[in-house]
Amino acid sequence: MYFYMYKIETEWYGRDMATAEKLATTTELARDYGRILDDAAKGPVSIPRGKKPDITLIGRDRWQQAEASQQWMMAFSVIVRYGVDRIGGDSGVVLPAEFEWLRAFEPGDLLEFLREFSNAMKDATMGVRPWEEVEDVLYEWHRSAIVLLDKHLTSRLKKARANVR
Amino acid sequence: MESEWKAFALAHPQAAQRTYERLTAEPLVRIARRQFPLKGAATKPFWEYEATAAFRIYYATNSTNMTVIVAARNDVHSGSDVVALIKNRRMNFEIEMRSLRESAHRLEAMESGTISGKGSPKKKEDATMRRPRGPELGRSVLWGSASLG
Numbered sequence: 001m002y003f004y005m006y007k008i009e010t011e012w013y014g015r016d017m018a019t020a021e022k023l024a025t026t027t028e029l030a031r032d033y034g035r036i037l038d039d040a041a042k043g044p045v046s047i048p049r050g051k052k053p054d055i056t057l058i059g060r061d062r063w064q065q066a067e068a069s070q071q072w073m074m075a076f077s078v079i080v081r082y083g084v085d086r087i088g089g090d091s092g093v094v095l096p097a098e099f100e101w102l103r104a105f106e107p108g109d110l111l112e113f114l115r116e117f118s119n120a121m122k123d124a125t126m127g128v129r130p131w132e133e134v135e136d137v138l139y140e141w142h143r144s145a146i147v148l149l150d151k152h153l154t155s156r157l158k159k160a161r162a163n164v165r
Numbered sequence: 166m167e168s169e170w171k172a173f174a175l176a177h178p179q180a181a182q183r184t185y186e187r188l189t190a191e192p193l194v195r196i197a198r199r200q201f202p203l204k205g206a207a208t209k210p211f212w213e214y215e216a217t218a219a220f221r222i223y224y225a226t227n228s229t230n231m232t233v234i235v236a237a238r239n240d241v242h243s244g245s246d247v248v249a250l251i252k253n254r255r256m257n258f259e260i261e262m263r264s265l266r267e268s269a270h271r272l273e274a275m276e277s278g279t280i281s282g283k284g285s286p287k288k289k290e291d292a293t294m295r296r297p298r299g300p301e302l303g304r305s306v307l308w309g310s311a312s313l314g
Contacts, residue, residue: 075251098250109205135248136197142247143213144204147223153236157211157223160235164210164225 021046068131076121083114101145113141169237177217184216188224192232
């Protein structure tokens with residue numbers, strides 16, 4: 001049972017998702033900035049500043065990861081919302097211009113897209129795969145939508161289907 | 166189809182050579198964004214290969230593992246990169262948020278008397294005035310006696 005839970009946790013959330021936050025005062029920062037910067041390279045170090053907003057030092061790779069995560073979560077939330085509505089039978093859902101191409105797909109295809117996109121998002125969020133792979137998924141589905149929207153090309157593909165496997 | 170391939174080979178002989186070698190040696194080996202199976206039931210089992218920035222080859226393999234090229238298209242749509250569009254959307258969102266934040270701070274400063282509005286007399290605070298509660302996307306910052314509903 002314990003092993004099973006551990007497997008679920010590592011598979012779905014990754015091992016190192018939670019990182020302990022350290023605290024340092026401004027005095028400590030001034031006196032021992034070398035050690036604090038080394039700590040910040042390993043995990044977040046927060047510096048309370050009284051009435052001013054606190055500052056958190058983090059490694060550049062973690063910051064980039066957080067930035068990419070925020071970037072793609074916005075796209076993900078729009079896509080999931082659209083997918084759920086479309087698969088649920090509502091075809092009049094409003095979409096931002098950059099996702100209009102999703103309308104080219106049938107609900108069954110959309111489900112496959114959501115599965116592929118959410119897996120890539122999960123792996124990238126956990127740091128298992130790079131964020132470029134999320135971009136790759138979107139790029140390839142977008143390219144496929146362009147083909148689907150080209151009636152002449154799809155009719156040629158349809159005619160050729162009998163000769164291929 | 167033959168005429169499309171010939172036109173492509175004449176216009177881009179080196180790219181055509183590379184394409185021929187790739188599609189005969191490894192037709193079903195994916196290269197991210199360059200060679201991949203098309204998505205969606207209506208386009209299966211075809212693949213797309215990016216021969217040049219503008220040319221796309223659509224193909225599949227037959228029962229004897231021969232590569233069958235179905236179309237070579239000078240793709241006019243390739244300029245609209247969806248990834249760049251999504252990233253721009255984030256940038257636009259942040260610009261909008263920043264300008265809303267700035268206007269909220271400006272209004273707050275005007276209210277507290279730190280700065281005065283350009284060309285407008287400094288207003289005395291009215292009991293009906295509400296301090297802006299921070300930026301809200303898609304709405305202008307509420308001011309005066311307007312209600313947040």
